[in-house]
Amino acid sequence: MTAGGIIRAIQRVGQRAKPTYQALVTAINESPMVVPDETGWRENGQSRWEWVFATPATTVYLITKGRGFADASLVLPADYAGTIVRDGWVAYREYDRARHQSCLGHLLHRCDTLTTDHPHSAFAPAVQAILQAGLAARDRWRARQISDHGAAVIRGQLVHQLDLVLDAPGPLADMRRFARHLDREFRHLFTFLTDLDLDATNYRAEQAIRPSVAIRKVCGGNRSPLGIETQYLLSSLLRTAVQRNVDIPATITTLLRSPVPIVPAGLRAPPC
Numbered sequence: 001m002t003a004g005g006i007i008r009a010i011q012r013v014g015q016r017a018k019p020t021y022q023a024l025v026t027a028i029n030e031s032p033m034v035v036p037d038e039t040g041w042r043e044n045g046q047s048r049w050e051w052v053f054a055t056p057a058t059t060v061y062l063i064t065k066g067r068g069f070a071d072a073s074l075v076l077p078a079d080y081a082g083t084i085v086r087d088g089w090v091a092y093r094e095y096d097r098a099r100h101q102s103c104l105g106h107l108l109h110r111c112d113t114l115t116t117d118h119p120h121s122a123f124a125p126a127v128q129a130i131l132q133a134g135l136a137a138r139d140r141w142r143a144r145q146i147s148d149h150g151a152a153v154i155r156g157q158l159v160h161q162l163d164l165v166l167d168a169p170g171p172l173a174d175m176r177r178f179a180r181h182l183d184r185e186f187r188h189l190f191t192f193l194t195d196l197d198l199d200a201t202n203y204r205a206e207q208a209i210r211p212s213v214a215i216r217k218v219c220g221g222n223r224s225p226l227g228i229e230t231q232y233l234l235s236s237l238l239r240t241a242v243q244r245n246v247d248i249p250a251t252i253t254t255l256l257r258s259p260v261p262i263v264p265a266g267l268r269a270p271p272c
Helices: 003-016 018-030 091-095 103-117 123-142 146-167 173-188 203-219 225-243 246-256
Strands: 033-043 046-054 059-064 083-086 099-104
Touching: 003 018, 003 225, 003 246, 018 059, 018 225, 033 203, 033 225, 046 203, 059 173, 059 203, 059 225, 099 173, 103 123, 103 173, 123 146, 123 173, 146 173, 203 225, 225 246
Parallel strands: 033 083, 083 099
Antiparallel strands: 033 046, 046 059
């Protein structure tokens, strides 16, 4: 087999996977919680962005020219009303009908960095302690060591404590900048303490995007629009198949043998 023959075979599978991709997008749209993220990509040397939208049972990728709200809306519609667990990228804030959970992992990492850079400031360690207390309360709640009411009480206490800390970030510019960011995200920091099924970090999307980062480092991206399309179609199919314990070789065989494009049973929506 030649390299060109292998590429054409992969592209043929990608084209057969289009209905499956649309079914996965439907599953994402119907999910009560979606975790998005994005990373840089390349098309024939030109800058692009790869998006990922992950749930416990479905992952959808998309590669676009931009990194704005309009690009994200191509998968997750503007009127999405579930919960979005995301980092601080401004495009995600435009989902004004959704509930939001700001990723505590990113915030805790920023606390570590600020504490290292400014060891004599008490602001970042105070914020870190409050966020970690929220995660500890979540773990106790999930273990049924505290009741729903107890979790709500702790959430109120943490909100009050953080409000007091944000009033006094100190004179350092880095701390004041972090305080402004926390103030913007204030309403979305402890959403995970209102629903046991919510994530507190965007780890699902971070893990889903790691293979793409490795591919980008090795080959630099894709050379053509068809390559771009094949990349995100098959990435979505393969990642979701792993999540749902679907037999990948059997699924690809089914797609290729079908006289018309179909959605294999294990990849239909739902589950989300």
